[in-house]
Amino acid sequence: MPLVCDHCPLRRLPLFMPHSADELALVQKLKRGERELAPGAELIAEGATNAGLFTLLSGWAFRHKSLADGRRQILNFLLPGDFIGVQQRMGDGAAHGVTTLTEATVCVFERNSLWELHRQQPSMGFNITWLTAHEESLVDDNLLSAGRRSAEERVATALTLLYRRADALRTEADRAIEPPGVAFPLTQQHLADALGLSLAHTNRTLRGLAQRGLFEWSEGRLRLLNPAALKRVAELYGDGRPPVRPLI
Amino acid sequence: MPLVCDHCPLRRLPLFMPHSADELALVQKLKRGERELAPGAELIAEGATNAGLFTLLSGWAFRHKSLADGRRQILNFLLPGDFIGVQQRMGDGAAHGVTTLTEATVCVFERNSLWELHRQQPSMGFNITWLTAHEESLVDDNLLSAGRRSAEERVATALTLLYRRADALRTEADRAIEPPGVAFPLTQQHLADALGLSLAHTNRTLRGLAQRGLFEWSEGRLRLLNPAALKRVAELYGDGRPPVRPLI
DNA sequence: CGGGGAATTGAGAGGGATCAAAAAGGGTGG
DNA sequence: CCACCCTTTTTGATCCCTCTCAATTCCCCG
Numbered sequence A, B: 001m002p003l004v005c006d007h008c009p010l011r012r013l014p015l016f017m018p019h020s021a022d023e024l025a026l027v028q029k030l031k032r033g034e035r036e037l038a039p040g041a042e043l044i045a046e047g048a049t050n051a052g053l054f055t056l057l058s059g060w061a062f063r064h065k066s067l068a069d070g071r072r073q074i075l076n077f078l079l080p081g082d083f084i085g086v087q088q089r090m091g092d093g094a095a096h097g098v099t100t101l102t103e104a105t106v107c108v109f110e111r112n113s114l115w116e117l118h119r120q121q122p123s124m125g126f127n128i129t130w131l132t133a134h135e136e137s138l139v140d141d142n143l144l145s146a147g148r149r150s151a152e153e154r155v156a157t158a159l160t161l162l163y164r165r166a167d168a169l170r171t172e173a174d175r176a177i178e179p180p181g182v183a184f185p186l187t188q189q190h191l192a193d194a195l196g197l198s199l200a201h202t203n204r205t206l207r208g209l210a211q212r213g214l215f216e217w218s219e220g221r222l223r224l225l226n227p228a229a230l231k232r233v234a235e236l237y238g239d240g241r242p243p244v245r246p247l248i
Numbered sequence C: 001c002g003g004g005g006a007a008t009t010g011a012g013a014g015g016g017a018t019c020a021a022a023a024a025g026g027g028t029g030g
Numbered sequence D: 001c002c003a004c005c006c007t008t009t010t011t012g013a014t015c016c017c018t019c020t021c022a023a024t025t026c027c028c029c030g
Helices: A021-030 A113-120 A123-146 A151-168 A172-177 A190-196 A201-212 A227-235 B023-028 B112-120 B121-148 B153-167 B171-176 B188-195 B199-211 B228-235
Strands: A031-037 A042-044 A053-058 A063-066 A072-078 A099-100 A104-109 A215-218 A221-224 B029-039 B042-044 B053-058 B061-066 B074-078 B097-100 B104-109 B215-218 B219-225
Touching: A021 A113, A021 A123, A021 B171, A042 A113, A063 A190, A072 A123, A072 A190, A099 B171, A104 A190, A104 B112, A113 B121, A123 A151, A123 A190, A123 A215, A123 B112, A123 B121, A151 A190, A172 B053, A190 A201, A201 A215, B023 B029, B023 B112, B023 B121, B061 B188, B061 B228, B074 B188, B097 B121, B104 B219, B112 B121, B121 B153, B121 B188, B153 B188, B153 B199, B153 B219, B153 B228, B188 B199, B199 B215
Parallel strands: none
Antiparallel strands: A031 A104, A042 A099, A053 A104, A063 A072, A063 A099, A215 A221, B029 B104, B042 B097, B053 B104, B061 B074, B061 B097, B215 B219
16 A cells, blocks of 8 residues: 555655645645566656656666667666656657666656646745756766766765765664665666766776775675765865755 | 846747746746846856846856866856756755856846745746756756767767757748858857867867868858758757747 | 967877676576 | 576776877957
8 A cells, every 4th residue: 555645754854854734735645656666677768758757765766868879878866755757748859768776666646746736836846846956966966077077086976976865865773773884776887877987997996996995885885984085086075965855 | 128028039939938927927027137248257156055046038158067176067058048047056066157158138036036936826837847857958968978979979969959959049030031050159168168078179070070061160150061960970869849948 | 460369280198998808796496 | 505697896908089288370359
């Protein structure tokens, strides 16, 4: 039986802002159900023009597009709480695909919910704009990396930013219980596709940074052993706490 | 004296969708005035956290971010009708800057208009989401280029896509009157910064394609002499007509 | 006519790509 | 518990696309 929004475990995390009863009721009303996905499942096919609308409840996924000969670019990674499918109907350009990295659960909305959310609760419309603009800023960062950063800088940047996002989804209790580091369910191939590097070079670069003691990545978990040094390599500033965000 | 929205020449273009009287009245009410900018003027400084909100009325501009040592990445180009400043307050990451390429005029809104537009006219809120999502899809394309396309493919892609956008802003009458091609107020340095290439290599690549007779770029105008061949090099599909879009 | 930005062109170096293959892991059915 | 297969990670060797650094040449403008 599908989850009641009000009981959604994500909402209890400090990362997400509280919503009013009216807002929650509307989201609940528009919710069509849930869908479980296996690792590597295509939630939205590349080129789909009228795909659905989802909120990622658990698991990781990524947006991607590719060229005819198979070269693939990962546009950004999706973590729990990310809203999926807003761009699908609004571009002329071929749309991107969305594929899961792990087992995942998504909350399913009807396509028209995008408009209903705006119409019935303008604050939720604003929240959608917020999320869309925020995701764009992630893509901006990735473009800066792909366009202007060296391989080493790209890897350091990606590890740091993904670590921060993953970490922000945990409670203090989680941090105490879990083994060190955060779950990091990527393959080096995924990282390479996200950074615009070849697999071989991504591996060598990772290896180089790891041997300098900056991080440890094994058994699907990532541990930053020297976050300050990573930040320096990546030329990152800021405290790294992702901003409190809405949850649709 | 500032322009009355209802008389805005942009609205007469078939590229922009019609808006209701209520919608227009609200936009008019939130409009604070206009601002004229010289070429190369910084409309929003990189790193500004509480910048303004604008609609580009005339001229070209671009969004960009850069690294400490000066390497710069242009995220996407802004043409008349583009809405500017939505992302500014919503990211943790440092914000991008916005700089003009030509003389430009922007319509100035108060920062809080973003919320007022959503609140007072949900349809305009939806339009803002639309524009934000659409801009994200442009950045997606640029990331695909920077990450996975060769220099030649990047140049062909950028020329084709920019040509289409510029062309869509003209009326049939304009096309008849103007000299061949579209106004293309870029410098090769700008193109290089947008594509993640060096200036020298961008020049050589442009030269190579131009000598093969694919396009002509001189005196600030771009003419596609062989658009089909360019599309082929770029691996682009679709008819290239940008979708009809809202105008805030 | 001088000056400054933009476009070109050359030469040489190098960061990553490619191509291959070996080493690790991780299931899975027998 | 083991043999086997498939995926992922590593590592090596070589190549080449693109960058860097430097000059020139253009072109526009005062």
